[in-house]
Amino acid sequence: MTITPVKMVIDTDPGVDDAMAILYVAHMPEIELLGLTSVFGNVSVEKATRNALRLVEDAGLNVPVAGGAAGPLARDAQPHSYHVHGAEGFGDIPAQTPKGRALDEDAADFLIRMAREHAGELVVCAIGPITNLAEAINRDAGFAKNVKRIVFMGGAAFVPGNVTPHAEANTFNDPHALNVVLQSGAPVTMVGLDVTMQILLDGDDFAALERANPNHGGFLNRASAFYLEFYRQVVGVAGCGLHDPAAVIACHRPDLFESRSVAIRVIEEGEEIGRTLPVDEGAPMVEVLTGGDMDGVKNLFLRAFGPATATA
Numbered sequence: 001m002t003i004t005p006v007k008m009v010i011d012t013d014p015g016v017d018d019a020m021a022i023l024y025v026a027h028m029p030e031i032e033l034l035g036l037t038s039v040f041g042n043v044s045v046e047k048a049t050r051n052a053l054r055l056v057e058d059a060g061l062n063v064p065v066a067g068g069a070a071g072p073l074a075r076d077a078q079p080h081s082y083h084v085h086g087a088e089g090f091g092d093i094p095a096q097t098p099k100g101r102a103l104d105e106d107a108a109d110f111l112i113r114m115a116r117e118h119a120g121e122l123v124v125c126a127i128g129p130i131t132n133l134a135e136a137i138n139r140d141a142g143f144a145k146n147v148k149r150i151v152f153m154g155g156a157a158f159v160p161g162n163v164t165p166h167a168e169a170n171t172f173n174d175p176h177a178l179n180v181v182l183q184s185g186a187p188v189t190m191v192g193l194d195v196t197m198q199i200l201l202d203g204d205d206f207a208a209l210e211r212a213n214p215n216h217g218g219f220l221n222r223a224s225a226f227y228l229e230f231y232r233q234v235v236g237v238a239g240c241g242l243h244d245p246a247a248v249i250a251c252h253r254p255d256l257f258e259s260r261s262v263a264i265r266v267i268e269e270g271e272e273i274g275r276t277l278p279v280d281e282g283a284p285m286v287e288v289l290t291g292g293d294m295d296g297v298k299n300l301f302l303r304a305f306g307p308a309t310a311t312a
């Protein structure tokens with residue numbers, strides 16, 4: 001059976017788990033990556049653009065990178081997550097200057113152009129604060145109709161947040177942008193902490209990735225040490241959530257997940273800012289992933305880097 005690849009743009013703030021998601025795509029012929037757009041979040045937008053360029057070069061992905069938003073639409077800018085992802089975004093791995101440069105076109109214009117050129121086919125997978133997508137919707141009334149689906153990593157509908165008791169990091173960073181996206185009328189899937197914290201990767205998993213693929217798996221094994229230490233010390237969990245890779249996997253393997261259609265209101269101010277609150281009515285409906293074949297998702301991710309090899 002011939003599988004038609006999913007046409008995808010990834011909007012990203014790399015970031016250790018962003019790197020996991022993008023390197024997964026490099027090994028997944030079921031996804032046709034059309035480009036990356038960068039956004040502030042885990043790191044500054046300058047570092048996010050640089051890291052995105054480095055990832056496409058290291059992965060041998062011949063796709064453009066468009067630089068995006070440096071801060072949120074309306075709220076006060078929050079500190080970047082260097083304590084989670086390391087000073088340059090990839091744990092203790094030093095910064096590396098990429099060979100290429102970003103497009104002159106910015107992220108929102110690139111997203112608008114891709115959605116027009118691939119109308120009805122483009123899936124936008126947002127794995128950072130969703131500011132660039134809100135900007136695309138604000139600039140182009142046709143954007144929401146042109147995209148096939150927006151799949152975003154963010155939010156926590158039925159579980160606690162990870163930066164506050166109420167909010168997940170991406171939605172905390174730009175709640176207004178998520179409301180713009182939800183109200184746009186585009187079909188939206190939320191890959192929040194409800195599902196991503198059900199899939200944990202530990203040090204043994206990353207070591208296996210390195211054995212399977214010394215180049216990309218080795219990079220992720222090195223980058224993840226700092227990230228895993230954050231999870232161990234601060235979150236109290238012996239593994240990291242498969243946040244951003246789960247969002248990418250949900251784009252091409254939705255059959256692995258269970259979901260509920262939920263009306264979601266994003267809280268824009270006060271103590272609960274960034275909360276993705278399920279309400280009875282009066283808010284846009286979102287497909288919220290709640291669980292599924294979590295071992296299947298994890299194995300799909302790990303196996304993408306090569307066959308499992310015996311412990312060294």
Ligand code: BDR
Pocket residue numbers: 015016017018042081084127128153162168169170243244
């Ligand atoms: C999300 O926040 C970022 O730190 C990660 O890259 C992921 O996109 C998890 O809450």
Ligand code: CA
Pocket residue numbers: 012013014015017018042127128244
């Ligand atoms: Ca991210």
